[in-house]
Amino acid sequence: MSADLNGWQAVCPMAELLPGEHTVCFDGDTAILVCNIDGEIYALEDKCTHQDFELSPGKLDGAEIECVLHGARFDVRTGQALCAPAYAPVPKFPVRIDNGMIYTRDDR
Numbered sequence: 001m002s003a004d005l006n007g008w009q010a011v012c013p014m015a016e017l018l019p020g021e022h023t024v025c026f027d028g029d030t031a032i033l034v035c036n037i038d039g040e041i042y043a044l045e046d047k048c049t050h051q052d053f054e055l056s057p058g059k060l061d062g063a064e065i066e067c068v069l070h071g072a073r074f075d076v077r078t079g080q081a082l083c084a085p086a087y088a089p090v091p092k093f094p095v096r097i098d099n100g101m102i103y104t105r106d107d108r
Helices: none
Strands: 009-013 022-027 030-037 040-045 064-066 073-075 095-098 101-104
Antiparallel strands (some): 022 030
């Protein structure tokens, strides 16, 4: 999707990201994983902190996503690493919903 004003990136309509689902959007070169956990939307970098591998191919189980490369798990609400081999958290990004559309941005 295209960029919105002030650097916000349109992800998708809220109706297209159902609870338990996730998708990826880009802010420049940054892949952002966007997850719907029980109707709440969370966004974090789509990169495992253990070995720079995408998290998006992983299974979303509740609020946890597992990296398919080595099994590291992260809480998508906080970015916190939940088990080895990852120890560092994944960067989180802000989310906003405007007129039924989900937006996020890399504000680092």
